[in-house]
Amino acid sequence: MINEISNQDCRAVLTRSSIGRLGCALDNQPYVVPIYFAYEADYVYILSTFGQKIEWMRANPKVCIQVDEIANQSQWVSVIANGIFEELPEPQYSTERAHARSLLQKRHNWWLNALAERQTKLNDVLIEPLFFRIHTDSMSGLRATA
Amino acid sequence: MINEISNQDCRAVLTRSSIGRLGCALDNQPYVVPIYFAYEADYVYILSTFGQKIEWMRANPKVCIQVDEIANQSQWVSVIANGIFEELPEPQYSTERAHARSLLQKRHNWWLNALAERQTKLNDVLIEPLFFRIHTDSMSGLRATA
Numbered sequence: 218m219i220n221e222i223s224n225q226d227c228r229a230v231l232t233r234s235s236i237g238r239l240g241c242a243l244d245n246q247p248y249v250v251p252i253y254f255a256y257e258a259d260y261v262y263i264l265s266t267f268g269q270k271i272e273w274m275r276a277n278p279k280v281c282i283q284v285d286e287i288a289n290q291s292q293w294v295s296v297i298a299n300g301i302f303e304e305l306p307e308p309q310y311s312t313e314r315a316h317a318r319s320l321l322q323k324r325h326n327w328w329l330n331a332l333a334e335r336q337t338k339l340n341d342v343l344i345e346p347l348f349f350r351i352h353t354d355s356m357s358g359l360r361a362t363a
Numbered sequence: 364m365i366n367e368i369s370n371q372d373c374r375a376v377l378t379r380s381s382i383g384r385l386g387c388a389l390d391n392q393p394y395v396v397p398i399y400f401a402y403e404a405d406y407v408y409i410l411s412t413f414g415q416k417i418e419w420m421r422a423n424p425k426v427c428i429q430v431d432e433i434a435n436q437s438q439w440v441s442v443i444a445n446g447i448f449e450e451l452p453e454p455q456y457s458t459e460r461a462h463a464r465s466l467l468q469k470r471h472n473w474w475l476n477a478l479a480e481r482q483t484k485l486n487d488v489l490i491e492p493l494f495f496r497i498h499t500d501s502m503s504g505l506r507a508t509a
Contacts, residue, residue, distance in 0.1 A: 238429060240386045240393035247386035247393045249429035251441050283384060283395035295397050 219361045222294065227356040230284055230296045231256035235324045237284040239263070239351075241302070243273045254282070255320040261298065261351040262317040264325055271347065274302035280351055296358035300351040317348045365507045368440065373502040376430055376442045377402035381470045383430040385409070385497075387448070389419045400428070401466040407444065407497040408463040410471055417493065424448035426497055442504035446497040463494045 222230075239252045250270055255262045261282055265271070274280060278301045285295040305314040368376075385398045396416055401408045407428055411417070420426060424447045431441040451460040 236433070238384045238395050240388075240395035240427075242386075242388035242391050242393040245388050245391060245423050246425045246445065247388040247395075247427040249384050249386035249393075249395055249427050249443065251429070251431050251433070251439075277391050279392045281386075281393040281395050283397070285397050287382070287397070293397075297395065299392065 222358040227296045227358040234284045240281040241273045278302040291363040294360040298353040298356045300353040368504040373442045373504040380430045386427040387419045410467045420448040437509040440506040444499040444502045446499040
């Protein structure tokens with residue numbers, strides 16, 4: 218049986234999860250990438266590095282976050298949150314940026330450390346960590362039970 | 364270290380995977396859902412049921428499939444394939460449809476059986492299995508190694 222879950226249950230899934238997928242779109246071409254995140258209240262805080270997705274979200278801030286917990290084939294839950302991309306540039310957003318870093322540090326400290334300890338490179342381009350957030354404005358979820 | 368992987372490596376990841384995420388978009392709003400799939404040559408065959416994604420892909424066939432293998436925090440691979448949605452309606456596509464069913468049956472037999480054995484319902488609406496495929500026209504992938 219597959220059933221819709223409540224908004225409260227959707228929030229609970231986001232709160233306890235830390236890996237999800239971020240969808241963005243440009244000229245109606247979708248683009249999906251795995252992300253590390255931390256959810257609190259109406260924001261999904263994201264730690265990211267390189268890439269196309271930032272350029273795309275700057276051009277079109279409408280995004281989608283998908284998170285699932287797949288226990289087995291007939292027991293899973295999947296949540297989709299729609300929202301708006303917000304960058305957290307210095308110095309205007311230094312408070313929000315510090316908050317994002319603090320939230321993400323609890324879950325993804327290893328990654329921040331890894332970035333600090335060595336130069337993560339992609340094709341010889343230095344990768345810098347980047348913080349942004351998604352203001353969620355709607356959520357829905359499905360749960361399958363045996 | 365994060366490195367791009369070859370097209371051949373991207374195909375190998377798709378070939379051995381069976382769960383991924385499908386991104387579609389309408390009016391530049393992205394939408395991401397988990398999917399069961401089987402990849403062969405230049406097609407991703409998908410078994411799906413209800414929903415918004417089918418309506419959206421009929422309106423805009425440009426889609427994206429994202430597949431990852433996350434061994435641990437510093438060892439993962441993620442592949443993104445862009446492609447075009449193709450429905451496989453009866454009777455014109457009965458050969459392709461049978462092929463899709465055969466490929467998916469090898470990996471997802473439990474799900475086809477589950478659909479056959481009982482009426483899977485969402486809000487009292489009967490769910491019917493639906494087959495479609497994505498013709499992939501570009502792929503890229505990243506691999507992180509410790």
